[in-house]
Amino acid sequence: MSSSPSATASARGTGLAGLVVGLCWLAVLFDGLDMFIYGSVLPHLLATGTFGLTADQAGDLGSYATFGMLVGALTAGTVADRIGRKKLMVGCVTLFSLASGLCALAGGAEVFGLGRTLAGVGLGGLLPTAISMVSDYAPRGRAALTIGVLMTAHHAGGILSACVAKWLIDPVGWRAAFWVCVLPLLFAPVLARFLPESLSFLVAKGRTEEARELATRYDVELPVAKSGKKSAADRWDALANLFRGGEWLQTLLYWCASFGGLLLVYGVATWLPTLMRTEGYALADALTFVVVFNVGGIVGMLIAGRAADRFGAPRISALWFALTAVGVYLLGVHLDQTLTMVIVFLTGVFLNSAQTMIYATVSLRSTPDNRATAVGWTSGMGRFGAVFGPWLGGQLLAAGNGDWGFTAFAITGVWSTVFIGAAALRSVKPGVRAGSGQELVGSH
Structure with missing residues (x-):
């Protein structure tokens, strides 16, 4: 028995929504890889005296990334409201990938610390934005489950960071681990090409017809427009x-x-x-x-x-x-x-x-x-x-x-x-x- 056109369209929409969730999952995977890679290479950095690093300096460097994440998380909402969540996600992936390249090239603790701080800004901005994105495109009735699945990507990135360190540090060196963290830069054009814009952003900007067309195509609910923007x-x-x-x-x-x-x-x-x-x-x-x-x-x-x-x-x-x-x-x-x-x-x-x-x-x-x-x-x-x-x-x-x-x-x-x-x-x-x-x- 053949499927009805509406059922076929619904299945196609669910598949497209799954693609959006999958793209966000990969972005958060790379976020986790970049976040955890420092902890994975840290024992080697301390054991070899890289940059003349002491334990207290290593702790400071670890805090640089989390301070950057604080800045990224606090500014993500404002930036996303201006340029859209899609562009912000692409920008965050690009930023923490290039920042990892700076860490790989660093000749001293100062440049390395700058790289970790910049990476933290990208890392802090990506996660809340990705959560908002999958909330818009989650299959009907599965928003909480979808966000939970998305969060597993962060820990999968932690697993990947340990594997990268185990495979590369001894034969190649610690810099190779950070070069691996540059590879997500190749994923940024994929996001730019295949990730749709956030429905909530489109509705907030008055682009309701565009949002309605996307909601129909992806078989998801159209967000309700807010009555008015909150003042300070x-x-x-x-x-x-x-x-x-x-x-x-x-x-x-x-x-x-x-x-x-x-x-x-x-x-x-x-x-x-x-x-x-x-x-x-x-x-x-x-x-x-x-x-x-x-x-x-x-x-x-x-x-x-x-x-x-x-x-x-x-x-x-x-x-x-x-x-x-x-x-x-x-x-x-x-x-x-x-x-x-x-x-x-x-x-x-x-x-x-x-x-x-x-x-x-x-x-x-x-x-x-x-x-x-x-x-x-x-x-x-x-x-x-x-x-x-x-x-x-x-x-x-x-x-x-x-x-x-x-x-x-x-x-x-x-x-x-x-x-x-x-x-x-x-x-x-x-x-x-x-x-x-x-x-x-x-x-x-």
């Missing part, structure tokens, strides 16, 4: 609402939890292979731990939302952070290698999705008109933790306290457990279903 006063009023009445305490609890969560995410991502080296593991084994950690991150992203749907995002976030603290602490105990692999995997499962559940919690407790502000500021405050995490690891190693590295990160896990747990104990607003975690899958 409106935006500041939305921020002030986070502190009115009893909300100030809840807001600060979320911000403190997010600070600790992103400190953990980026601190562990930067220093995991180096800290495992200080525990006596060979470089190849330390890089294998990075692979296992990110495999755990992928699994965690796929199960966290379901767990939050059943038990509530705040409870899951608090429990996940507590289990992360235990796991990170145990990494500082030299156990049987197989058992250590299991602990690394479980730590990856809990750590990466614990932060995501903070965003889900904030989204659930916010009113629709204040949700974007609440989530954005929670993420923004967390970014300061992302800058602090790599620096903290470097300072501990430089002071000869490398053994305290995992302990310090474990304490941070307890920190976030306490703050998100305190938020979970406060009553949920009327009309908000505590067990739902689908409104936001979130990003780092």
Whole structure:
């Protein structure tokens, strides 16, 4: 029996939407590769004395990229509103690819640091833009699932970074790893050619017919035009609402939890292979731990939302952070290698999705008109933790306290457990279903 024309058109549209999601997934994969590559080559840089690098300087360099990500994340929305999300994604991929080339060519720590900072700007701008893009083009009824799948690409990039380091550093040298990170530059023209413009951007710019034609072709819903653009006063009023009445305490609890969560995410991502080296593991084994950690991150992203749907995002976030603290602490105990692999995997499962559940919690407790502000500021405050995490690891190693590295990160896990747990104990607003975690899958 032949398919009806409408069914055929729907299937074709779903396939085209899948292409958009696939392109965004690859872009985020390259984002993850570029983000994690520094941590993967860092043990070699320190062991060989490249650039005369000391542990505290290495921590500073790690923070340069996360500071750049802070700048990129804060400016991405404004730039995207002006030039469109498609152009911004192409620009971000181009920027972090060329910046990696600068790192590969660097003759000193200053130029290398500049390259990492510029790469961070591109990395910070890409992820939220890609999430917005797939939200527009996700198959009908699968927006949350699609964003969750997109987030797995970041951890797949972490796996790829460890593999690149294992394959290239010994036979070719550390610069080759950064040259691999330049290859996504070849992907930028592919994005420019095949990625459509964001539907939300087109609608906001009054290009409604163009947006409607794309929505029909890709078989997705057309975003509803906003009634009006918020003025600066409106935006500041939305921020002030986070502190009115009893909300100030809840807001600060979320911000403190997010600070600790992103400190953990980026601190562990930067220093995991180096800290495992200080525990006596060979470089190849330390890089294998990075692979296992990110495999755990992928699994965690796929199960966290379901767990939050059943038990509530705040409870899951608090429990996940507590289990992360235990796991990170145990990494500082030299156990049987197989058992250590299991602990690394479980730590990856809990750590990466614990932060995501903070965003889900904030989204659930916010009113629709204040949700974007609440989530954005929670993420923004967390970014300061992302800058602090790599620096903290470097300072501990430089002071000869490398053994305290995992302990310090474990304490941070307890920190976030306490703050998100305190938020979970406060009553949920009327009309908000505590067990739902689908409104936001979130990003780092």
